[in-house]
Amino acid sequence: MRLALVHDYLIQMGGAERVVATMADAFPEAPLFTSAADRERLLSPLDQREITTARWLERTPGLRRHFKKYFMFYPAAFRSLGRVDAEVVWISSSGFSKWIRTRPGAVTVCYCHTPPRFFWEPDEYLQHEVSNPLLRTLAKGGLAALRRADFARAQRITYFVANSRCVQRRIREFYRRHSEVIHPPVDVDRFEVSPVAGDYYVVLSRLVGYKRVDRAVEAFNRLGHRLIVIGDGPDRKRLEALAGPTVEFYGRVNDGEARRLLESARGLIFPGREDFGIAPVEAQACGKPVVAFGAGGALETVIDGETGVLFFEPTPEALADAVLRCDLIDWDFYRIRRNAERFARPVFLRQMSDFLARVGATSRRQETPAEAAA
Known part of the structure; x- marks a missing residue:
C-alpha cells in the first residue's frame, strides 16, 4: 500500500x-x-x-x-x-x-x-x-x-x-x-506524575478570542488566586488589560518550560469549548486535575470528580465555583495519569x-x- x-x-x-x-x-x-x-x-x-x-x-x-x-x-x-x-x-x-x-x-x-x-x-x-x-x-x-x-x-x-x-x-x-x-x-511519556501541587493554576492556550481565556482571567480576578497563562496570540493585550494582580502572562515558552510549569501546578484551567483539546490530556499525564468547560472534547477526556471538575455554565462565576470545588478534592494523581494513557x-x-x-x-x-x- x-x-x-x-x-x-x-x-x-x-x-x-x-x-x-x-x-x-x-x-x-x-x-x-x-x-x-x-x-x-x-x-x-x-x-x-x-x-x-x-x-x-x-x-x-x-x-x-x-x-x-x-x-x-x-x-x-x-x-x-x-x-x-x-x-x-x-x-x-x-x-x-x-x-x-x-x-x-x-x-x-x-x-x-x-x-x-x-x-x-x-x-x-x-x-x-x-x-x-x-x-x-x-x-x-x-x-x-x-x-x-x-x-x-x-x-x-x-x-x-x-x-x-x-x-x-x-x-x-x-x-x-x-x-x-x-x-x-498525546505524547504522555514526556510527562511525569508530580504529587506536589504549587500555589497556581495554569492556562495553556493560544490567546485568541474563541479559546475564552478571558473567562479564566475574570474568574481568577474574582478568586484572588494565582493563574499563570502560557501562550501568545492576538488577544494577549486585551487579556492583560483585563487581568488583576494575581494573573501572570508568560507568553510563548519552550516545551521543557511548559512541562515544568504544568508538573508543578495545582491543575489546568480549560475554559473554552474545543473539539478535542491536547492540553487537558497533557495535564492529566502529570497527574494534575483539569477544570474544564463541560462541552466538546472535554466530555471525552475529563472524568468529572475523578480526573477533574467540569462546569456547565459559560461564565466566570461558574468557573470560579469549579476551582473552589477542585481545591477541596483529595485527588488520586495516579488515577488521573491512567486516564491520560488512553490517549497515548x-x-x-x-x-x-x-x-x-x-x-x-x-x-x-x-x-x-x-x-x-x-
Whole structure:
C-alpha cells in the first residue's frame, strides 16, 4: 500500500500539526503535501522531511502572520500541487486539504479535526475575527459559497475519521457522512506524575478570542488566586488589560518550560469549548486535575470528580465555583495519569494503522445516511 499524507498548512504548530508529525514519524516513506509551510517552525520530524507545497502561495507577502485571511487561495493552492500518486491518501483537515487531487481509484481517508468553523459556524467565528458588522455581513455571503463547495468535496472522500465524538456529530450534521472516532495522539511519556501541587493554576492556550481565556482571567480576578497563562496570540493585550494582580502572562515558552510549569501546578484551567483539546490530556499525564468547560472534547477526556471538575455554565462565576470545588478534592494523581494513557501515541498509531490496513484493501466509499436508508 503506497500512502501519502496531506495537511491544510504547516504554518502554526498546534495539536493538528502534532498529529501530522506523528503520522510522518510512523510512515517515513510517505510523501507529504500541504498548501504552505513555515520551515523555521516545523516540528520534528517534519523539519527533516521533503514537503510539497504551493511555492507561489508561500511567496505571498504577510502569509505567515495572516495566513487565515488568505483562505480564498487555499483551494487553488491544493489544486496546483498536481495529482497525488498513492493508493491511499490520508488527509488531515480542518480546512481546505480535501481539495487535493488524487489518482482515479485512490482511497481517501480524511482525519477530520473539525469541519471548517469559519463557514459552517460563521456567527461564532466572525464574532471573534471580524469586528466590523458590515464586513461580517458581507463575509457571510462568501462563506455560504465555500460551505456548498466544502460539502461537495466531502462527498468525494472515501472514509472519514473524527478526532472526537463531538466532531463525529458535526461530520454527520454538516456532511451527512458516517465516521469512526480515533482520538489524537498525546505524547504522555514526556510527562511525569508530580504529587506536589504549587500555589497556581495554569492556562495553556493560544490567546485568541474563541479559546475564552478571558473567562479564566475574570474568574481568577474574582478568586484572588494565582493563574499563570502560557501562550501568545492576538488577544494577549486585551487579556492583560483585563487581568488583576494575581494573573501572570508568560507568553510563548519552550516545551521543557511548559512541562515544568504544568508538573508543578495545582491543575489546568480549560475554559473554552474545543473539539478535542491536547492540553487537558497533557495535564492529566502529570497527574494534575483539569477544570474544564463541560462541552466538546472535554466530555471525552475529563472524568468529572475523578480526573477533574467540569462546569456547565459559560461564565466566570461558574468557573470560579469549579476551582473552589477542585481545591477541596483529595485527588488520586495516579488515577488521573491512567486516564491520560488512553490517549497515548501507541494507542493512536495502532488504531490508525489498523484502520488504514483495513480500508487499503477496498475503494468502496462509506455510505451517506441517505444512501444507507435507501
